[in-house]
Structures are given as C-alpha cells and as structure tokens.
Amino acid sequence: MDDRYIDNRVSPRLAFRAVAHSFRFHGRSTRSEVVSFWFFGMLANFVVNWLAPTLRETSPLSAIGVLDLLWSTLLFWPFIPLLVRRLHDQGRPWRWALLWGVPIFSSVILLLLPESSDGHGPSISFLSFHRWLAWTPVTTPLLVGSVIAILAIFVLYFLPETPGENRYGPDPRVAPANENRHFGGELASR
Template identity: 35%
Template sequence: MNWYFAVLRKYAQFQGRSRRKEFWYFTLINALISMACGLVDSTLQLPTLVEGYGVLAALYAAFAFIPTVAVTVRRLHDQDRTGWWALIMLIPIVGMLVLLYFMIQDSTSGVNRFGANPKEHSDATFNV
C-alpha cells in the first residue's frame, strides 16, 4: 500500500520520474479499489451515473484520475519520453498497446532530462 499512498502524496506532480514498481503497484491497488467500489455499488443497488458506473465507482474514478495521469507521465519521464506520449492511448487498441509497452520498459540509467533515476535509490529509505 505504500506505493499507492506515495502516488497520492504526489497527487498532481507531473515533474520527475516514477519507476515501474510505483506505477504498477498503484495500478493494481487502483484496479482493486475500483472493483470493490463497483461491487458495493451493485450490492447496494446505488444509482448509476454513467452506463456501468455506480455513484461510488464514479466518485472514485474522478478522485483517481489526476494521480493516474501524473504517475503515467512520470513513468514516461523515467524512460526519457515526454509526458505527451500518454495521449497515444486515445488511439483505439494500438495506442493502448504502445502505452502498455512503454509502461513495462525499464528506466533509462542515470540522470536524464527529467531527473535522477529513482531506481538507483535504496528501497530501504523509500524516498517519496
């Protein structure tokens, strides 16, 4: 859960770099929370705001949108790519596959134009 909260602490921080571990743990916990919200919505038969999204799921999606975009941009920065590459996901299917490929790639070593490599810092200190 530390990686999830680390992303939330950097709520709208688009500068810097994020390593794979930070991105993927946040994505995993975000998906689990979204599914739990959907389950609660359907169990309690809460009204739907948009097709398939209940009130709780929609509120959580709105809350998590900015941190999700921010961690995606920082993840792209980790590979020395500009954050504008995140817009590639607007291209149906192919864009999502390209972005997925970018997200699973390793970071560039050392310092790049977006800062120092966060992977080279010790996990024991857990720099946030």
C-alpha cells in the same frame, strides 16, 4: 513521503505515492510504482464493486451514477501524471502521454453514434455508460485506434528506464551516496 529513493518492490506505499503525486508532472517514476498502483487500484475497485449491490439497494440511481463517475475519475486520474513521470524516467517528453486522448476521444464519439436496435455489434462502456453499437463506417477505425493506443500506452508504462540521472532528475532506484537503509525500509542519514 521521501521521494529521493523508491524501493523496487510492489507495495501499498508506492500505490499511495502515485495518488499523493496525482498533480505532479515532474520527476521520475519506476515500473514498481506503476504495478503497485495498478494492483492496489484493482483491489480497491474489487472492494467497491463488491459493495455496489448494497449501495444500489439503499441509494437512488442518480446518486450511484455520480459515485461511479467520481470513483472512475479518482482511479483513472493518477495514471496520467504517473505516465508522464514514467516517460521522464525513460528520457521521453510528456507529449507522449497525449496518447491517452485517443481512447478517450474515441469513446466519446462512439457513445454519440447510433445504438444497435437488436443488441448485436460491438459493446462499449465508458464510466457508467454502456451501450451496444451499430456498425457504421466510423465504428471499426475508432475501436481499432483505441485498442492500438491502449496497447501503446501499456508498453510505454513498462519500457526500460534511462539508467542514472537524465534531464528529468536523478534515478529513483539509486539511493544517494550519503544515505543508507535500515530495517524499517526508510532512509537514514549518516
């Protein structure tokens, strides 16, 4: 896949690019790549959840838990390097991506807190675990902190980019001067 120029439209190509670069933390990514991955990821998640009742009838419960964990990891992991490359596109260092740790850490702590006996209180789902939480002095700050961190991450994905080249590489929206585009959408050298 050619990484020198990213078309500025939502497409499956950009969604697969995010998956193909799941372990690439250098370079830059566009907002179109983020939206493409989110859109096609949600579409794939819809299909998997549509097929899930069939799997539940034919597979043991433990196998479904493992499949759910694998699917959640497969769908979640590319967001981290995608955020790092998106931050690079804005001229920010990778350390901003550590915001992902807040909702993850909070979810793990919330799952360790006592469960509500009457089914009232906040509900939490993390991977394939779901439970009703009892209100404790720790519940509200963890929930509020997670919501704030998730909103901050969402905003970071969509903040404007640094135009032109920056210290993390060339602008992925600008085709190099010695290349042009033809009907197929691929780059062609002169």
